[in-house]
Amino acid sequence: MNIPALLPAAADSNSTDILAIANSPVLWACAIGVFLVIIVQSVIYMKAAKTAAPHIGMTQDEIKTSFRAGAVSALGPSLAVVMVAIALLTIFGTPAVLVRIGLIGSVSYETAAAAIAAKTAGAELGGPTYTQAVFGLALAAMSLGGAMWMIATLVLTPLLKRGDSALRKVNPAIMMVVPGAAMIAAFMVLGIAELPKSWIHVVAFLSSAAIMTILMVIAKRVNKPWIKEWALGIAIILALAITYAATRL
Amino acid sequence: MSKTTEMHQALSAFDKTTSRWGRITMIIGLFLSLAAPAYLVFFSGLDIEVSSVLTAFAALAAVFGVIWIVEPLTYFPILGASSMYQAFMIGNIANKLLPAAMIAQATIGVKPGTRKGELAAVAAICGAAAVHLTSLFIFVGLLGTWLVSVIPTDIVQTVQFYILPTVLGAVIVQAIVSQKAPRSAVIALAVSLIVIFVLVPLIPGMNLFATAVAVIATAVLAWVLRDRKAFGAAKNVDEEAIPEGPVY
Numbered sequence: 146m147n148i149p150a151l152l153p154a155a156a157d158s159n160s161t162d163i164l165a166i167a168n169s170p171v172l173w174a175c176a177i178g179v180f181l182v183i184i185v186q187s188v189i190y191m192k193a194a195k196t197a198a199p200h201i202g203m204t205q206d207e208i209k210t211s212f213r214a215g216a217v218s219a220l221g222p223s224l225a226v227v228m229v230a231i232a233l234l235t236i237f238g239t240p241a242v243l244v245r246i247g248l249i250g251s252v253s254y255e256t257a258a259a260a261i262a263a264k265t266a267g268a269e270l271g272g273p274t275y276t277q278a279v280f281g282l283a284l285a286a287m288s289l290g291g292a293m294w295m296i297a298t299l300v301l302t303p304l305l306k307r308g309d310s311a312l313r314k315v316n317p318a319i320m321m322v323v324p325g326a327a328m329i330a331a332f333m334v335l336g337i338a339e340l341p342k343s344w345i346h347v348v349a350f351l352s353s354a355a356i357m358t359i360l361m362v363i364a365k366r367v368n369k370p371w372i373k374e375w376a377l378g379i380a381i382i383l384a385l386a387i388t389y390a391a392t393r394l
Numbered sequence: 395m396s397k398t399t400e401m402h403q404a405l406s407a408f409d410k411t412t413s414r415w416g417r418i419t420m421i422i423g424l425f426l427s428l429a430a431p432a433y434l435v436f437f438s439g440l441d442i443e444v445s446s447v448l449t450a451f452a453a454l455a456a457v458f459g460v461i462w463i464v465e466p467l468t469y470f471p472i473l474g475a476s477s478m479y480q481a482f483m484i485g486n487i488a489n490k491l492l493p494a495a496m497i498a499q500a501t502i503g504v505k506p507g508t509r510k511g512e513l514a515a516v517a518a519i520c521g522a523a524a525v526h527l528t529s530l531f532i533f534v535g536l537l538g539t540w541l542v543s544v545i546p547t548d549i550v551q552t553v554q555f556y557i558l559p560t561v562l563g564a565v566i567v568q569a570i571v572s573q574k575a576p577r578s579a580v581i582a583l584a585v586s587l588i589v590i591f592v593l594v595p596l597i598p599g600m601n602l603f604a605t606a607v608a609v610i611a612t613a614v615l616a617w618v619l620r621d622r623k624a625f626g627a628a629k630n631v632d633e634e635a636i637p638e639g640p641v642y
Contacts, residue, residue: 158440207502223526230538290451301470330613335558357564358567
């Protein structure tokens with residue numbers, strides 16, 4: 146089915162002009178929809194908290210103070226996310242970045258998911274094989290992956306609420322070891338798979354890892370948590386600058 | 395009406411509202427987040443087969459399937475039922491929402507895990523969401539679009555070509571630091587090197603399964619070779635310990 150009216154001069158499966166399709170009005174509408182849903186949810190939750198507060202001995206002031214404390218503490222992390230999101234705009238387009246990186250997901254999982262999806266189509270993220278069709282496939286995979294987290298939340302929360310659920314009795318040692326190892330392995334194998342592609346890929350990977358390591362060491366030495374917060378954004382931007390310099394050699 | 399029944403009623407009204415509307419809003423959010431790719435796959439005129447979407451999803455499930463289920467389990471005791479529906483839609487839980495909730499609780503002097511603590515966390519997450527939505531909308535939604543349009547094409551091209559190794563280099567270090575599991579990290583590195591530099595060149599078609607094979611092999615090896623002093627007796631593990639890293 147084709148609706149050309151909605152997509153002026155776009156939708157060419159083999160075109161690498163991702164942004165023509167990634168910034169389409171339909172994707173924008175969905176992204177703004179997600180924003181609105183979160184706003185509505187927050188309003189309902191605040192109202193419910195304000196109504197319940199006096200009955201358990203909390204003043205309206207304490208609720209307001211909590212809101213303000215949450216807002217202020219989110220400033221740094223939010224701007225750090227913004228920085229990473231901007232670096233990814235040309236890969237995924239604005240609406241997808243807003244929803245996947247900025248909101249529901251996070252940069253590490255979403256980029257990994259997109260890379261895995263592109264691979265199944267024999268393509269790579271960015272570059273000449275990253276066509277509009279591959280972008281669509283990557284967005285579909287990222288969104289389905291994110292949906293699984295939401296579905297797990299929707300299914301598990303009521304079960305866990307019932308208290309003494311059997312789910313809490315899963316061997317906690319497995320819970321501690323296996324997911325962490327799986328996560329590190331996923332990022333590691335995707336990262337190392339980039340290395341044989343070209344020496345510039347090696348420069349990009351190693352410089353980013355090195356800058357991150359330095360920032361982590363500094364954060365630990367001077368005990369400044371804000372460095373950890375900003376580290377990912379700083380590492381990505383600086384490593385991209387180094388990589389850009391390498392391409393000009 | 396006694397004080398306790400009044401309190402009980404107020405709290406069950408709160409639970410009812412938040413779980414009903416939390417679920418409704420999350421389901422709408424879920425629908426909207428799937429509507430965008432559904433449009434691209436079915437209506438945009440792009441040539442994307444449903445079977446290739448399923449293949450990509452299967453590859454993803456092999457890698458992240460465990461984490462989809464484990465993360466909600468991990469955060470439930472910390473967030474409480476009502477905040478679960480907020481947290482898993484707003485995202486960036488570990489690096490933004492949890493600190494916001496903890497700072498709010500400390501500011502007004504209530505303990506996490508109590509009902510007052512839960513209300514403070516809900517309000518704090520609302521505050522964090524307000525700031526986050528505003529900054530995303532202004533700096534990414536409005537300014538970001540403009541920024542991309544003025545950046546020279548050769549820089550845009552560098553970003554497009556090399557963003558993946560750049561993101562992954564930093565993310566790997568972050569994951570290793572936050573997981574505090576050096577043994578798993580070494581195993582992951584060894585397995586990944588073998589898969590990419592030995593198995594992929596040797597076995598045709600291996601490329602497609604490389605990620606899943608490495609993840610599953612690492613998970614199994616990390617469990618078999620775990621530090622039995624720390625993880626041998628399951629009871630010793632601190633249930634409240636959470637990964638602080640780049641989790642969801």
